Amino acid sequence: MASIRDVAQKAGVAISTVSKVLNQYPNVSEETKAKVNEAIRELNFTPNTIASALSSKQAGRVALLLNLNTQTQAIDEIDMQYISGAINKAQEMKLDVITVFFSMIKDRDVYGIVNYLKAQSIEGIIIYGMSREDKILHKLIEEQHFRIVVVDAPFVNPNTSSVQIDHEKAQYDVAKKTILENKGNKILYIAGKKNGFVTKDRLDGMKRLAEEEKLSLLVRQGDFSEKKARQLAFQYARSRDIVVCASDLMAIGAMRALQEMDIFRPVCGFDGITLMGYAGKQMNTVRQDFYRISAEAMEEMARLLEGGEGREILLDYSIIRMQYLDIIC
Amino acid sequence: MASIRDVAQKAGVAISTVSKVLNQYPNVSEETKAKVNEAIRELNFTPNTIASALSSKQAGRVALLLNLNTQTQAIDEIDMQYISGAINKAQEMKLDVITVFFSMIKDRDVYGIVNYLKAQSIEGIIIYGMSREDKILHKLIEEQHFRIVVVDAPFVNPNTSSVQIDHEKAQYDVAKKTILENKGNKILYIAGKKNGFVTKDRLDGMKRLAEEEKLSLLVRQGDFSEKKARQLAFQYARSRDIVVCASDLMAIGAMRALQEMDIFRPVCGFDGITLMGYAGKQMNTVRQDFYRISAEAMEEMARLLEGGEGREILLDYSIIRMQYLDIIC
DNA sequence: CTGTTAGCGCCTTCAG
DNA sequence: CTGAAGGCGCTAACAG
Numbered sequence: 201m202a203s204i205r206d207v208a209q210k211a212g213v214a215i216s217t218v219s220k221v222l223n224q225y226p227n228v229s230e231e232t233k234a235k236v237n238e239a240i241r242e243l244n245f246t247p248n249t250i251a252s253a254l255s256s257k258q259a260g261r262v263a264l265l266l267n268l269n270t271q272t273q274a275i276d277e278i279d280m281q282y283i284s285g286a287i288n289k290a291q292e293m294k295l296d297v298i299t300v301f302f303s304m305i306k307d308r309d310v311y312g313i314v315n316y317l318k319a320q321s322i323e324g325i326i327i328y329g330m331s332r333e334d335k336i337l338h339k340l341i342e343e344q345h346f347r348i349v350v351v352d353a354p355f356v357n358p359n360t361s362s363v364q365i366d367h368e369k370a371q372y373d374v375a376k377k378t379i380l381e382n383k384g385n386k387i388l389y390i391a392g393k394k395n396g397f398v399t400k401d402r403l404d405g406m407k408r409l410a411e412e413e414k415l416s417l418l419v420r421q422g423d424f425s426e427k428k429a430r431q432l433a434f435q436y437a438r439s440r441d442i443v444v445c446a447s448d449l450m451a452i453g454a455m456r457a458l459q460e461m462d463i464f465r466p467v468c469g470f471d472g473i474t475l476m477g478y479a480g481k482q483m484n485t486v487r488q489d490f491y492r493i494s495a496e497a498m499e500e501m502a503r504l505l506e507g508g509e510g511r512e513i514l515l516d517y518s519i520i521r522m523q524y525l526d527i528i529c
Numbered sequence: 530m531a532s533i534r535d536v537a538q539k540a541g542v543a544i545s546t547v548s549k550v551l552n553q554y555p556n557v558s559e560e561t562k563a564k565v566n567e568a569i570r571e572l573n574f575t576p577n578t579i580a581s582a583l584s585s586k587q588a589g590r591v592a593l594l595l596n597l598n599t600q601t602q603a604i605d606e607i608d609m610q611y612i613s614g615a616i617n618k619a620q621e622m623k624l625d626v627i628t629v630f631f632s633m634i635k636d637r638d639v640y641g642i643v644n645y646l647k648a649q650s651i652e653g654i655i656i657y658g659m660s661r662e663d664k665i666l667h668k669l670i671e672e673q674h675f676r677i678v679v680v681d682a683p684f685v686n687p688n689t690s691s692v693q694i695d696h697e698k699a700q701y702d703v704a705k706k707t708i709l710e711n712k713g714n715k716i717l718y719i720a721g722k723k724n725g726f727v728t729k730d731r732l733d734g735m736k737r738l739a740e741e742e743k744l745s746l747l748v749r750q751g752d753f754s755e756k757k758a759r760q761l762a763f764q765y766a767r768s769r770d771i772v773v774c775a776s777d778l779m780a781i782g783a784m785r786a787l788q789e790m791d792i793f794r795p796v797c798g799f800d801g802i803t804l805m806g807y808a809g810k811q812m813n814t815v816r817q818d819f820y821r822i823s824a825e826a827m828e829e830m831a832r833l834l835e836g837g838e839g840r841e842i843l844l845d846y847s848i849i850r851m852q853y854l855d856i857i858c
Numbered sequence: 859c860t861g862t863t864a865g866c867g868c869c870t871t872c873a874g
Numbered sequence: 875c876t877g878a879a880g881g882c883g884c885t886a887a888c889a890g
Contacts, residue, residue, distance in 0.1 A: 201644075201647050201648075203866095203867060203868085204867065204868060204869095205867080205868095213876075213877080214876065214877040214878075215867090215868080215869090215877085215878095216868095216869075216870075216871095216876080216877060216878080216879095217875090217876060217877070218868095219868065219869055219870080220869095220870095220876090222868090222869095223869080225870095227875055227876085228875070228876085229875060229876090232875080232876080244640060244644060245644075246644040246645065246647070246648035247648060247867085247868075248583075248647075248648055248650065248866090248867055248868070249648055249649050249650070250579055250582050250583050250588065250649070250650045250866090250867080250868095251583050251866070251867035251868045251869090251882095252867075252868055252869075253579050253868090253882095254577075254579050254580050254583050254866090254867080254868075254869095254882050254883070254884090255867070255868040255869045255870085255881080255882055256868075256869055256870085256882085257869095257882065258869095259579065268609075268613055272858060276605050276606040276608075276609035276610075277605040277606075279605075279609055280597075280605035280608055280609050281605075283612070283628065284597055284630060287628055287629075287630065287633075288630070288632070288633065291633055296627070296649070297627065297628070298625070298626065298627060299612065299616055299626070299628055300616075301613060301616065301617070303617070304616075304617070304620055311573060315530075315573060315575040316575065318530050318575070319530075319575035319576060319577055319578055320578050320579070320625070321577065321578075321579045425857075425858060426857040426858070427857045427858050430857070452807075453857065456853070475804070475807065478781075478804065478807040478808075479807075480809070524785070528754075528755040528756045528759070528782065529754060529755070529756050532882090532883055532884085533883060533884060534883080534884095542860075542861085543860065543861040543862075544861085544862095544883090544884080544885095545860080545861065545862080545863095545884095545885075545886080546859090546860060546861075547884095548884065548885060548886085549860090549885095551884090551885095552885080556859055556860085557859070557860085558859060558860090561859080561860080576883080576884075577882090577883055577884070579882090579883080579884095580866090580882070580883035580884045580885090581883075581884050581885070582866095582884090583866050583867065583868090583882090583883080583884075583885095584865080584866055584883075584884040584885040584886085585866085585884075585885055585886085586866065586885090587885095859890105860889105860890085861888100861889085861890080862887105862888085862889075862890090863886100863887090863888080863889095864885100864886090864887090864888100865884105865885090865886090865887105866883105866884090866885085867882105868881105868882090869880105869881090869882090870879100870880090870881090871879095871880090872877100872878090872879090872880105873876105873877090873878085873879100874875105874876085874877080874878095
């Protein structure tokens with residue numbers, strides 16, 4: 201591997217000069233710039249990111265912090281979209297990415313986590329799927345040792361931005377569409393996890409709709425679990441007109457139950473994962489573009505790393521109807 | 530962040546001494562070791578991996594090279610298992626991991642890729658899902674600039690190991706089980722992609738069984754595509770007794786077609802992905818534990834990085850029957 | 859067994 | 875506009 205020294209030598213300039221053209225500094229004549237670039241090309245030189253990070257103390261390294269649900273592979277799709285969206289955008293922005301799972305840091309305290317990350321010269325963290333219970337992460341955010349972007353959780357401070365869709369409105373929209381299409385006013389709403397941030401937002405959307413439309417609303421916690429939703433559907437769906445679920449996975453569980461009971465009730469979901477296509481019936485759902493959400497999160501991270509202030513970002517979504525033939529290829 | 534210097538100062542020893550206890554070198558008295566460790570704890574010191582990597586030229590950084598199929602989110606599950614298996618094991622072995630997608634390097638030549646990776650101090654690469662067409666990767670392997678572990682492809686040289694299950698035998702086993710359970714001797718075999726390495730292995734297994742059992746074997750390329758398999762099933766399944774597919778996704782496509790045609794034929798798949806549980810019918814399949822395969826690959830990588838010689842590793846698998854209630858939670 | 863001394867490859871003032 | 879010099883945090887001979 202050619203080093204910056206080789207380049208300097210070949211171009212007949214000082215190392216520092218090469219460094220300057222590498223980092224787009226001003227005060228370098230076009231002439232020498234050309235010479236240097238020529239040498240770089242000839243030697244097929246790529247600067248060593250490790251050395252550059254060490255030296256500048258500014259690595260541009262960001263960690264993806266994922267709450268992997270090892271139980272439910274069915275929604276690995278979401279995490280995969282998160283990961284690829286972030287990584288691709290990071291490459292575009294010339295940021296380094298490492299992937300970290302909650303499980304890897306779960307028995308450390310804030311200080312331990314900060315150390316673990318600082319030791320790797322991490323400057324930014326994107327957190328996916330945090331819940332109200334993750335106290336340590338809340339602290340991490342508060343203490344502002346890092347630039348942080350939180351996906352789907354309402355945290356904002358000078359070093360922290362939040363990125364998400366408007367869950368309240370999305371839940372309202374998809375439920376409304378489903379209800380208008382089918383009429384019926386007794387709703388079974390299968391909500392998410394008690395301590396999830398989006399759970400409340402979505403429930404609020406549902407409640408608003410219920411009030412507006414004078415619906416009878418029965419709310420049960422489905423914990424984002426397919427099995428739980430299935431049980432709840434068995435238990436309550438018969439006496440209800442429509443089943444609104446706070447996630448696709450739960451919608452699938454509910455739909456299965458209905459099929460087994462051999463009764464029909466419209467069901468709608470939330471997320472827009474491919475699996476919905478396998479549900480057996482068409483269903484309305486909110487399509488979140490996780491890839492894009494994550495890419496936006498990374499872009500926001502880049503902004504923060506440049507010194508930008510934390511802020512809240514709301515992304516758009518769409519209401520779609522999923523069916524089998526659309527998803528296969 | 531405390532640095533090694535602070536520790537040395539606090540412990541009243543030289544920096545190099547601290548380094549030695551950090552890296553478990555011999556020739557350090559228990560006494561000073563204790564002093565140093567004490568200082569480390571007090572200062573809450575974690576060595577800077579970046580600096581250590583730069584200095585030792587031995588970063589222990591490995592890249593995960595994944596061929597993400599953006600079309601088929603349904604099998605993101607596999608990639609996710611690969612990623613988490615590798616990352617978790619890497620943390621255990623104190624290796625650094627970065628994730629790279631084929632798409633990120635697809636327009637570079639070998640030299641460009643080597644540079645890209647070397648610039649990041651990557652020493653090892655684990656390659657997932659390579660096909661015969663990825664000529665550049667073949668070259669990368671041949672040139673041995675890195676330690677490489679290839680999953681599901683038969684490459685071995687002093688710096689390269691291969692890790693996979695015995696696809697030939699697995700295909701043989703699952704097909705045999707399905708055939709014995711159902712009897713029938715006209716088989717439709719929906720094979721994988723023309724240039725996939727496992728495609729041939731699996732096909733060989735099927736052929737061996739066909740010979741042994743005197744089966745009539747009709748082979749068609751399904752390209753690992755659910756849609757294609759669906760079409761093939763529409764076209765050929767009626768005149769066949771049993772449908773053997775080289776992947777779960779294709780098995781699902783075939784099963785769908787059969788349901789739409791309203792005829793029954795036993796179908797078996799390969800992989801053991803969760804999605805199989807949503808197929809509507811129970812099916813036999815080969816369960817590959819992708820998480821474990823990837824973890825083993827990372828372990829093998831650690832061995833290579835320690836100077837071990839490349840070799841072939843065959844992992845085991847099991848034949849299972851998947852059904853809905855087993856997979857939900 | 860411990861400390862001294864060079865770097866690793868690059869960035870960054872600061873003179874010239 | 876360019877180059878010399880020091881240093882980032884750590885490792886690795888080499889003396890002592």
